[in-house]
Amino acid sequence: MTNFNEIKGFAFDLDGVITDTAKFHAQAWQQVADKVGTNWTEDLADGLKGISRMDSLEMILKAGGHENDYSQAEKEKLAAEKNDNYVQLIKTLTPDDILPGMLDFIKSLQASGYKMSLASVSLNAPVILKSLGLTDAFEGIVNPASLKKGKPDPEIYVRAAEVMKLDPKQVIGVEDAAAGVTAINGANETSLGIGNSDVLHEADLIFPDTAAVTIEAIKEKMG
Ligand code: BG6
Numbered sequence: 001m002t003n004f005n006e007i008k009g010f011a012f013d014l015d016g017v018i019t020d021t022a023k024f025h026a027q028a029w030q031q032v033a034d035k036v037g038t039n040w041t042e043d044l045a046d047g048l049k050g051i052s053r054m055d056s057l058e059m060i061l062k063a064g065g066h067e068n069d070y071s072q073a074e075k076e077k078l079a080a081e082k083n084d085n086y087v088q089l090i091k092t093l094t095p096d097d098i099l100p101g102m103l104d105f106i107k108s109l110q111a112s113g114y115k116m117s118l119a120s121v122s123l124n125a126p127v128i129l130k131s132l133g134l135t136d137a138f139e140g141i142v143n144p145a146s147l148k149k150g151k152p153d154p155e156i157y158v159r160a161a162e163v164m165k166l167d168p169k170q171v172i173g174v175e176d177a178a179a180g181v182t183a184i185n186g187a188n189e190t191s192l193g194i195g196n197s198d199v200l201h202e203a204d205l206i207f208p209d210t211a212a213v214t215i216e217a218i219k220e221k222m223g
């Protein structure tokens with residue numbers, strides 16, 4: 001594993017890492033699953049984490065065997081409905097909704113001179129960062145609309161290193177989703193997974209929750 005001394009920047013996922021929008025995504029997608037007749041399970045919800053809006057819809061349709069039942073226009077309508085519901089749910093977000101320990105972690109990274117960029121496939125990310133009062137903490141946000149492929153493809157994490165003008169080897173990617181960890185590893189960055197170690201077993205470093213993530217703890221694990 002890379003030595004911590006080589007690390008110069010952090011690429012953050014947003015949903016489920018900085019704030020718990022994962023629960024709002026799940027809530028809004030569950031309504032779609034009910035509508036199309038796909039059984040909603042915890043495995044399906046986990047598998048959707050980090051996956052782009054249209055890819056998520058495709059996974060939900062496929063899980064119920066409905067992948068050929070909807071036209072492109074109908075799919076776009078379902079995705080738009082999901083997003084309308086989701087946008088209502090995230091309207092309540094304030095800086096108090098930053099996950100435990102994350103504000104301190106981000107501030108300590110700033111104070112120690114690390115660069116930060118955002119590697120979220122969410123088209124709603126700029127609005128969410130603004131509601132959380134975190135826009136200025138980041139060097140830049142990778143524009144998900146400009147990506148050829150979403151997670152688990154490495155593209156977004158390669159771009160997140162470019163935003164910071166760093167070599168991928170100098171970057172730690174921070175994720176709560178298996179697809180995101182795969183993307184970080186594919187980009188040759190160090191992967192830090194937050195959550196269930198069974199789901200995130202491919203990660204170089206695993207933390208059980210956001211409160212456990214500190215510079216000191218990372219240093220200790222990486223050596
Ligand atoms: C990811 C979430 O960050 O963004 C996914 O983990 C979500 O659940 C994806 O589908 C796309 O988000 P949005 O806001 O563009 O629909």
Ligand code: MG
Pocket residue numbers: 013014015016017049050175176177180
């Ligand atoms: Mg996430």
